[in-house]
Amino acid sequence: MNIHAKAIRYFDAICRSGSIREAARRLHVDGSALNRQLLNLEDEIGAALFERLPSGLRLTQAGQIFAQHVITVLQDEQRTLAELEQLQGVERGEIRVAAAESLNADFLPAVLEDMLRRYPKVRLHTFMQGSESIAQQVSSGEVDVGVAFAMRDSPDLTCVGGGIFRLCAIMAPDHPLAAREEVSFADCAAFPLVMTNPDFAVHSLLLLLLQNAAKPVQPVVYAGAIELMRQLAMRGAGIGFQTRIGLKTLCAERRLAYVPLRESDNVAAHLGIYVRSARILPPAVTALIAIMNEQLASLLKEETGAA
Template sequence: MKHLKTLEFIAGVGRTGSIRKAAEALNITPSALTRKIQDFEQELGHPIFERLPQGMRLNAAGELVLRHIQNQVSDFERLRSQIADLSGVRRGHVPIACSQGFADHILPREVEAYRALFPLVSFYVQVRDHLPGVEALASYEADLALLIEPPPAPDMDILYAGHVPLCALMRSDHPLAGEGPVRLRDCLRHPIGLPDRSLAIRAPLDVALTRARATPVIAVESNSLELMRNYTLREDIISFQVSVGVPLLPELCVRPIDAKDIQPIRIVLGQLRGRTLPIASAKFADQLARSLATL
């Protein structure tokens, strides 16, 4: 797989913009790495890097080479999975990007179920909300993206789409604790915790707050749903999260926001359009889509 190693060297320099930094990461001397790149450029018949005073930068040809490298690595991973299947052993690696709302128990549960059947498959889960999650597909950093209210993305093939309610979280002894939907105006009579604008659920909340013509008392604002959920247990505030992301805790009351105030939130499982996924990722996507359909 000598050619794949050369492609790995090129990708390393493109990623770091530095021969020295890439050489350290790839465990090769800078002079040897320079020769590898020069040999490749000579064979290609065209330079792929701009040599700048501050380092190396891929030119237009280099960007095409980088996309070729990403495709080659993806194809090789798929080949390894297919060869493993010939012997009846499913191997592979599944990189997946997900919104925070799925990181608490949905994905841990699904990964556990898959690895119970195929223990030789490994996973890399990175928490990326909204646009960064879509970008992880385009950059081949993730095979799959499980996202809340993703932005329009023509390069994403949707494998599953559904809707779940946005919920109000409060302590079980909070005055609004109970069952069934709760109106947003009632929540706003109490201090609240808000997700910051990097999280997808903030946009529909902002629209609803504007429509309610209310000035909420914001006790805490954060890009961490876990922090807000844990702080909710410490003070009589109300925070917000999609239903699928909330663990079942006896001290936590979870009530859906009335649909008259905020419509259910869209959740999407997607992959890069036109890409043939490695077998392990494709099979996990099938399992995950079936599970999401039961929520």
């Protein structure tokens, strides 16, 4: 069922792809027909929606205003269709989730498994991003739900669940610091460090400790993925930093050790579940958020027990 005019869907596709040719490819329509739809839409609105640049298309100020309207229209359509299906006893839906990569090991698989068990007809799409990218995707309507650490406050985002987790130093089980109950950042800095790139929330959380270090700290690797940082820590290449989330199995198998940072009270990580502000959520998205909060409560209980 397509409730809204083709022009709105075509405009949305052009926004997402940045070019008429790529949008036409994704929509499986002729490029000239797509261009005519855009020209007709601009004529109807009475303003250019895109600047035509050599590098592609860029939204004009009018285009940015119209794009926000289109996001609302399309998301409200998803909610309406889901509610109509619920009236017929059908629990369907399609949900797009952007999440921090570190949630891949435990949190996200547990959430998705539970969601699919309870609502097998719901389709799920997941995307792994840094916190800044997740915030942008949720506020722009590209995804329905974002789950990230240390997200900045924004009027475009509403937090619908969250919790505080201590940062830990992660290392090989035979590392000299692995047997301690807690360590300071200075203790860790005496050894090679493996840190994430700036796009990851943990990097920004550690900046204060880096700036206040007695001696300049130069990590041996800036990793572009949490899994790479973990692998290097397991192999004894250096000490990494993250929360306890996702480490339970690795530590139980004696493949990795984690030790809480003494400074964690000052650099604790807030894990939040976010949606676009003022959006009326479809039933499937509401159900997913409820399951996420159930899983989050379980992780917080473990965190409190380990503190």
